[in-house]
Amino acid sequence: xxxxxxxxxxxxxxxxxxxxxxxxxxxxxxxxxxxxxxxxxxxxxxxxxxxxxxxxxxxxxxxxxxxxxxxxxxxxxxxxxxxxxxxxxxxxxxxxxxxxxxxxxxxxxxxxxxxxxxxxxxxxxxxxxxxxxxxxxxxxxxxxxxxxxxxxxxxxxxxxxxxxxxxxxxxxxxxxxxxxxxxxxxxxxxxxxxxxxxxxxxxxxxxxxxxxxxxxxxxxxxxxxxxxxxxxxxxxxxxxxxxxxxxxxxxxxxxxxxxxxxxxxxxxxxxxxxxxxxxxxxxxx
Amino acid sequence: xxxxxxxxxxxxxxxxxxxxxxxxxxxxxxxxxxxxxxxxxxxxxxxxxxxxxxxxxxxxxxxxxxxxxxxxxxxxxxxxxxxxxxxxxxxxxxxxxxxxxxxxxxxxxxxxxxxxxxxxxxxxxxxxxxxxxxxxxxxxxxxxxxxxxxxxxxxxxxxxxxxxxxxxxxxxxxxxxxxxxxxxxxxxxxxxxxxxxxxxxxxxxxxxxxxxxxxxxxxxxxxxxxxxxxxxxxxxxxxxxxxxxxxxxxxxxxxxxxxxxxxxxxxxxxxxxxxxxxxxxxxxxxxxxxxx
Numbered sequence: 208x209x210x211x212x213x214x215x216x217x218x219x220x221x222x223x224x225x226x227x228x229x230x231x232x233x234x235x236x237x238x239x240x241x242x243x244x245x246x247x248x249x250x251x252x253x254x255x256x257x258x259x260x261x262x263x264x265x266x267x268x269x270x271x272x273x274x275x276x277x278x279x280x281x282x283x284x285x286x287x288x289x290x291x292x293x294x295x296x297x298x299x300x301x302x303x304x305x306x307x308x309x310x311x312x313x314x315x316x317x318x319x320x321x322x323x324x325x326x327x328x329x330x331x332x333x334x335x336x337x338x339x340x341x342x343x344x345x346x347x348x349x350x351x352x353x354x355x356x357x358x359x360x361x362x363x364x365x366x367x368x369x370x371x372x373x374x375x376x377x378x379x380x381x382x383x384x385x386x387x388x389x390x391x392x393x394x395x396x397x398x399x400x401x402x403x404x405x406x407x408x409x410x411x412x413x414x415x416x417x418x419x420x421x422x423x424x425x426x427x428x429x430x431x432x433x434x435x436x437x438x439x440x441x442x443x444x445x446x447x448x449x450x451x452x453x454x455x456x457x458x459x460x461x462x463x464x465x466x467x468x469x470x471x472x473x474x475x476x477x478x479x480x481x482x483x484x485x486x487x488x489x490x491x492x
Numbered sequence: 493x494x495x496x497x498x499x500x501x502x503x504x505x506x507x508x509x510x511x512x513x514x515x516x517x518x519x520x521x522x523x524x525x526x527x528x529x530x531x532x533x534x535x536x537x538x539x540x541x542x543x544x545x546x547x548x549x550x551x552x553x554x555x556x557x558x559x560x561x562x563x564x565x566x567x568x569x570x571x572x573x574x575x576x577x578x579x580x581x582x583x584x585x586x587x588x589x590x591x592x593x594x595x596x597x598x599x600x601x602x603x604x605x606x607x608x609x610x611x612x613x614x615x616x617x618x619x620x621x622x623x624x625x626x627x628x629x630x631x632x633x634x635x636x637x638x639x640x641x642x643x644x645x646x647x648x649x650x651x652x653x654x655x656x657x658x659x660x661x662x663x664x665x666x667x668x669x670x671x672x673x674x675x676x677x678x679x680x681x682x683x684x685x686x687x688x689x690x691x692x693x694x695x696x697x698x699x700x701x702x703x704x705x706x707x708x709x710x711x712x713x714x715x716x717x718x719x720x721x722x723x724x725x726x727x728x729x730x731x732x733x734x735x736x737x738x739x740x741x742x743x744x745x746x747x748x749x750x751x752x753x754x755x756x757x758x759x760x761x762x763x764x765x766x767x768x769x770x771x772x773x774x775x776x777x778x779x780x781x782x783x784x
Contacts, residue, residue, distance in 0.1 A: 231546070238545045239538075251538050423743065426735040434733065445736065 229264055232256075236271045245275035266296035273302060282309040290322070300332060301491045307339060308487055312480055316343035334360050335486060338368055341375055342483035345382065346476055353379050368486030378479055385471060393464035397457045404460035408467045417456050424449040520552060524559060533563040554580050554589060561596060570604035591620050598633055607640035628657050632779060639775050642684070642768065648676045651779060658782050671778050675771075682767035690756040698749060701756030705763045714752055721745040 227235070239248045252272045258265065273288030286309040292302035303326045310319035320343045328336045337359040344352035357379070360372060388408055397404030402418030405411075428449040431442040520543055527536035540563070543556040561576040577597045582590060598613035614634050620626040635650035651672050659665045674680065685705060694701035698718040702711030725741020728734075 227542070227546070235542055235545050239541060242541070244541070247534065247538055247541075250534060423735065423739045427739045430733055430735040441736070445740070 229260065233264070233267050233271075236268070240271055240275060243278070245278045248272065248275040249279075262293055262295065266292045266298060270296065270298040270302055273306070277305055277309060282313050285309050286313075300326075300328070304335065304339065304487055304491070308483060311339075311343055311346060311483060314346075314476075316346040319343050331490070335368070335490060337361075338372060338375070338486060339483055342479055345375060345378055345479050348382060350379060350383060368489070371482040371485050374482045375479065378475060378482075382475065387468045387471075388464045390461045390464045394457050394461045397460035401453060401456050404457070405463050408460070408464045410463055410467070413463070417459070421449070421452050421456055424452050520547070521555065521559065524556075528559070528563060528566075531566075533566050536560075537563045550581060550584065554585065554593070558589075558592060558596070561600070565596075565600065565603075570600045574600035574604065587620075591617065591626055595626075595629060595633070598637075602633060602637050602640070605640075607637040610637040611641065624657065628654070628783075631657060632783065635779060636772075636776065639772055644676060644681050647775070648672060651775070651782075654779065655782050668778065668782055675774060675778065680771070682764075682771045684764055685760045687757045687760045690760045691753055694753055694756045698752055701752070702759060705756065705759045707759060707763075710759075718745065718748060718752070721748060 236248060236251065239251070249272055252268050256268055260268070269288050269291040273285045273292070276282075276285035276288055286306040289302040289306035289309070292298050296302070303322060307319040307322040307326075310316070310322065320340055323336050323340055323343070326336060337356050341353050341356035341360065344350070344356055353375075357372075357376065393404035393407050395404070396407050397417075400418070401421040402414040402416070405414035405417055408414075424445065428442065428445040431439065431445050435442050437443075521540075524536045524539040524543065527533075527539060537560050540556045540560040544553045544560075547553055547556075557576055557580050561573045564570070564572040564576060574597050577593055577600065580593050582593065585593070594613055594617055598610045598617075601607070601610035601613060610633065614630055614637065617626075617630050621630060631650050631654040635647055635654055638644075638647035638650055641647075652669070655665060655668050655672065659668060690701035690704050693704050697715070699711040699713070699715030702708070702714055721741055721744050725737045725745060728737030728741055
């Protein structure tokens with residue numbers, strides 16, 4: 208009996224001696240995050256830790272994993288990991304705010320808003336929450352929701368996002384004043400005067416170039432038609448070329464108008480997201 | 493009670509073993525080394541980073557960083573290799589380790605296509621040239637780095653030094669020296685073509701830039717195409733097809749002409765690279781033959 212107990216104790220002691228404690232492991236993971244070895248952090252957490260650890264440990268692991276995924280722009284996975292951090296954790300607020308931001312960045316401001324609305328906050332975090340909600344409202348182009356959230360930010364001397372707050376307000380006015388260009392109008396204009404639809408879309412240079420090319424090919428086709436008749440191969444060749452360019456230009460104009468509209472929205476989203484991001488980094492870093 | 497004390501003592505004794513033997517170098521790196529041997533470099537790297545984090549002993553952290561850089565080298569991530577080596581604190585390092593770190597760093601720079609930095613690192617190893625074995629390593633890496641830098645004079649000098657260190661048989665030595673002299677003769681050293689010259693020639697004679705780059709067939713084709721479009725444009729003008737001449741003749745000619753100017757410059761880059769690669773391969777073959 209004593210022999211078996213002694214063997215057990217020996218084995219147990221060896222096992223304990225050979226491993227690092229969980230607090231050491233967490234400190235080590237934090238060190239790897241600081242070293243910016245994000246891929247290794249994710250790999251290490253996924254392959255070396257099971258789900259049997261206490262909640263506080265799992266919270267830390269989920270936070271480090273989510274933070275690393277966020278750093279390497281795996282935003283969907285990051286949001287999923289960060290949302291698993293429980294409210295008892297010291298990382299809870301940071302995790303929620305960044306999970307919400309990840310969803311905003313992924314083009315899902317409604318999910319982001321849902322996460323933020325369910326987050327109980329006070330003081331500075333409450334202002335930050337309303338600021339993020341205002342940003343989400345702008346991303347959804349919902350100006351009424353923006354007004355509500357923006358007013359809820361309240362008067363604050365918090366320099367973490369005072370400039371960004373002003374910027375969001377400017378973007379709201381810009382969105383309010385902006386009117387999308389019509390693809391139909393652009394197409395019709397280019398059908399009447401080639402290139403004019405592109406000028407309408409704001410691409411003046413492209414419009415003039417299109418006009419010159421189509422006018423030159425049209426003049427060539429007309430010249431051959433006048434001198435050689437409709438059945439001549441040269442007339443058919445240059446006439447076909449003109450037709451292709453003319454129709455192609457109308458299609459191109461419609462596409463250009465669509466792109467210009469998307470360009471505005473894309474650029475605006477980018478600016479909004481950029482300004483939503485700065486206070487998060489200022490406050491949580 | 494007696495046996496409880498006995499087992500308590502056993503545990504204390506075991507802890508003692510752990511505290512003393514556990515920190516011996518072999519044991520510290522045992523797991524990482526076995527992972528490296530198994531080709532599991534990522535796990536090995538993490539294990540080594542752990543060693544670095546939990547030990548304050550400079551010798552241990554240096555060893556761990558060298559091993560970690562070796563993992564990156566095996567994974568062919570040469571930038572990370574030298575970044576890891578750059579984390580090593582070089583002061584108070586014994587000469588053997590200092591050589592290893594600096595040499596490995598130079599090698600990583602070379603493999604990461606940064607021969608200038610490799611040379612810079614190798615220059616700090618001059619004091620090790622008195623050791624014949626180390627001198628061999630240094631001169632070999634210097635020789636290929638200078639060649640990569642297109643510094644033919646230094647490359648030849650280093651290769652002759654490498655030959656001197658490696659081969660003692662005078663007949664064999666003469667044979668290799670002849671090969672090196674031949675390779676570095678005026679006619680064999682790769683001439684670097686100029687992008688600007690190729691462009692200038694093509695501006696006056698379309699297709700001339702291709703001739704300059706040694707692409708005769710492409711040059712002839714380009715010249716013919718330019719000529720045909722020019723002829724078409726002029727003939728249409730003479731036949732009073734002004735718009736046709738302008739659009740289909742000169743319009744297309746202008747597009748072809750501008751495109752051709754860009755094409756010859758890209759061609760020059762391609763030719764320069766091929767010439768240099770061929771020269772480097774031949775040079776490398778001679779050096780490895782010397783080493784054998």
